[in-house]
Amino acid sequence: MVDLTTEYLGLKLKNPLVPSASPLSRSVESARALEDAGAAALVMYSLFEEDLRGDAMDMERSLIDHAIAQAAAAGMNAQHFRYRSGLDLYLEQIAALKSSLEIPVIASLNGVDMTDWVAAGRQLEQAGADALELNVYYIAADAAQTPESIEGRFIYLLNSLRAAVSLPITMKVSPYFCALPSFLQKLEANGAGAVVLFNRFFQPDIDLDTLSLSDQHLLSGPSERLLAMRWISLLYGRTGLKLAASGGVFTWQDSVKMLLSGADVVHMTSALLQYGPGRLSETLAGITAWMEEKQFATLDAFRGRLSQQAAADTSALTREGYVMLLDNYATRSEDA
């Protein structure tokens, strides 16, 4: 019998599979289906800064006040009209998930502006969240923003959240930092407990008929896994942050590779949206069978074995590997 337990954000998890933020946590039924399939914890869909902005809330409140007044004037009972802000709804959903699930629930805040919206974290904590994820979904396209100011934005928001809550915090970051290890050191020094590698920016396509930007590609593909895998390999053993692998994990093989690279937990979203919760139980069964076959009794017996720190030859992770790859390709082409 293998032991799949792992630790993440101060939580002892029964296995490393954690569905990441997605609409699957919007209904208690779909969240329970994930728990039944074996999920060890659940990251909720994000509460967006935009949902918390005063102007949006004021507008909604005035619309509802107007509807109540109209209903009352028409002699209707307006008791069922109730103003519920994005925050109210989110808090209700945390409470609903907490009362129906046994697994830990990680609430997610998503925003970029340096205002005090992160103070909502306190309410997420009071509503029962077990930990918080902060996704600073910031597309750094403004030439006036320097690397320092962009990193500073993350640190400022992390510090503000840190000051508001005592819960462990994980930062969901994009791969587009020019000095990722140094940036992650700063996040750790400012109180992050973990990092999610990586946040995925949605990418719009172009419609050649209408000459306009077309639908975004919401779901990822399996090849996206390689990016997180490399960085987890490079970071394992070199940071005190727990490492959550995210992006392109579709199968048990993908999950095992993330663990071999050094991940503490493995996230899945697109695979679960595409194939349903059954994909999670299949993944769990696959990891278990592989560990039994290889006679690994615990995750720590093989975690990080193919990280840069531990593997015998890790040149493939670095520039050296790139040069060799191109050399070999050129030689092969000449031989052909």
Ligand SMILES: Cc1cc2nc3c(=O)[nH]c(=O)nc-3n(C[C@H](O)[C@H](O)[C@H](O)COP(=O)(O)O)c2cc1C
């Ligand atoms: C439909 C959909 C909704 C998502 N909603 C959120 C969200 O609310 N907050 C967030 O941080 N990430 C959100 N994500 C991103 C996922 O959590 C995940 O980071 C991304 O899909 C990459 O992982 P995957 O390859 O396993 O899908 C969403 C992704 C999808 C496809």
